[in-house]
Amino acid sequence: MSFGGKPLSSGFRAEEITVDRRRFLTLGCACCTLLALNVPTMALAQSAAAQAHLDAAKKAAGQDLVAYLRLADVAAPTSGLLPVSPEDLMKLPTPPPAKVFDNLYFVGNKWVSSWAITTSDGIILIDAMDNDDEAQNVIEAGLKRLGLDPAAIKIIIVTHGHGDHYGGVGYLKGRYASRVVMSEADWAMLEAGLEFDRPDWGRPPQRDVAVVDGSVVTLGDTKIDILLTPGHTPGTITLAFDVKEGDQTHRALLWGGTAFNFGRQPDRLPRLQTYIDATARVRDLARKQSVEVFISNHDLFDGAVAKIDQMRAGAPNPFLIGTDTTVRALTVMHESALATYEVWKA
Ligand SMILES: [Zn+2]
16 A cells, blocks of 8 residues: 655646635535535626637537536526435435446445445545445445455545545544545645535544645555546545456546535635636546546436446446547536636626
8 A cells, every 4th residue: 555656747736725714614505516606697698708618518518418517507507407405315215336347336325426446455445425324334335235345445535525525434444444545635624624514424534644636546456646636625636547347448537526616715716717727637638548437426427326227237338438528528527617717707
């Protein structure tokens, strides 16, 4: 197990984001995908620039990536998708856990996902859902159902410092002594105070392993490249790694924090700019590394549960979307952020 690697020479650093933590609000609307709206949507009609970005987002989304257009709903309700709440999604029956690639497994519900990467020396778990109950009954039980041993969870990577991703860490760490990895910026954010909180979220973990842009998390034969992709939180991380299917290896990205739920924050514009920069940078990387798999930690965006249903019905692996589609997804996110920026700055 190691957490080495050099920070990349280019790109942004979370430290550049100015965050007035005293102004962080706990408003009840604490979820990651619901969007804290406080902008007049009519402003959009007055902004040709915003409309151009919305059009670009819609064009990139095509028919298959419409879910990401929810992001542009901050600027204008272009997606036509109905709003959903975490409460509603959490109440839905837990979908069965699933093997998605030979070394990648889904354990989650309709609201939030955890992913398990199996290695030659144990499991790397990505995110821990909302609380002890889900850690036990969705993650732990799901892994067992898949024939995996939860005691093999050596590392838990938390994509960002919101409770629907760290809430179950306490339960798992307590049972399996897993190391907990989060970005330096989001450890610092949690230590300064919670940006959002909910009564059904577990308490934040104590600082353990801090990573930065360019860090590499290694367990056995598996390396995960850490990319700092701030915006959703100051220290959201996106993970790049290989997935295997038979004798094929494919490059995968797991985007760590998608929604613009910081519309009420005083620093929303610089924060959104970091998201704009992050999506542009990772889109370049996706082209260079020929990324063919693009997944999320919320089913709302990647449609993981429906894809798993398709796999069960015998379809070719629907998670293997290809590089062009991965680039289009990042374009929808990027253009939606640009559209939102135009509206917020107005
Ligand atoms: Zn979040």
